[in-house]
Amino acid sequence: MSFQAPKGVKEYIPPQAATFFEIRSAFAETARLAGYSRLETAVFEDTQLFARGVGESTDVVSKEMYTFTDRGDRSLTLRPEFTAGVLRAVLEYGLHRGQLPVKVWTDGPVFRAEAPQEGRYRQFYQLDLEAIGSEDPAVDAETIALAWRWYTTLGLTRVRLLLNSLGCKECRPIYRARLQEFLRGLDLDQATMERVEINPLRVLDDKRPEVRAQVEDAPLIGDHLCADCKAYHDRVRELLADLSIPWEDSPRLVRGLDYYTRTTFEFDHPLLGAQSGIGGGGRYDGLSEAIGGPALPGIGFGLGLDRTVIAMQREGLEAPTPPRCEVYGVALGEEANRAMFALVAGLRAAGVAADMSFGGKGLKGAMKGADRSGARFALILGERDLAAQAVQVKDLTTAEQTEVPLARVVEFLKGKVQ
């Protein structure tokens, strides 16, 4: 019997995994340059954290969580997103008692039991960044700008930024009631009618044409923002304009998680078909209190690494497969192998990526390994070379071969590969 990965689990295997790794590293630099610190949080959490934080009425909590009972009879859930857990950690370790905003980022697998298709997985990967403790439009604009910067660094040119404000605890309830009143008058199926009562804003986001047509004239949040929310949103837009970041106002953008307030945004890629959302985020000023913390505003985003990799493929931006090493050792005979083993370690210590042939292969087989490794140089060490304390350095691009004294070979190669 042989095994396969569980359905819907996205994996990255060499050599394609190189693109995945590279785009993550690029984000580390983007975050560092803006003063964000790295953080690692729990992969599973108390189920109640997500129920209260993300919201019982969301699809994520009501249908998509991987929840299990552990041996101590506790209900735990594999994280379906990062924000609730990151905020829980910030509160638990008291980071919010230091300088504000707390600026942190992380990345890793997240889990949602969705129907798998291209770009939609059950185990997928997010980059997550959060700025916690400040209510300042500049923090909102900075957050959006960082995601934008990352997409730009990757070379993506087709990303669209969709922007909306969802109001605050003053103006949203008034809007929500008005929207419900409107939606109750429509001819909608029972499940959608139930949604009108629990989470009416989500109905605006329904993709089915028959629903879309009916909600065409629905009241929009943008027309119901209080003066503070309106001024706040205008300021965010001014600051984005100052950075020459283009956006599209999306008055129907509501997002799928309950904690959002005010600024909400999504990044969309037109070449991705049905799963076009490559990232999204927003402000969550009530989340801390919802999970038992003090009043603490926050904003952040989650960027879908898997969909970003697909977007890069669609834009023809896949990173070329990097060579596995720069130098590849081929030794013939036991003593030569031993000397090569030490030489390869010496090369690595000097910063030269090096590998060698293992398993006592003959010259032909070992040279094939050198070719496959993508190395520029092969080091050939036979018994006669060893006796002469020299090694043959073969440039695999030109086939030119040079004899170099063993004691000098690290220096020699360092000069060539760097």
Ligand code: HAM
């Ligand atoms: P989200 O919109 O649920 O937000 O997810 C963020 C991104 O994760 C999406 O834009 C998409 O690219 C990716 N994604 C979501 N579901 C899947 C899936 N099944 N397969 C592949 N990719 C997927 C959040 O999770 C929030 N925590 C973002 C946030 C951070 N808001 C504030 N701070």
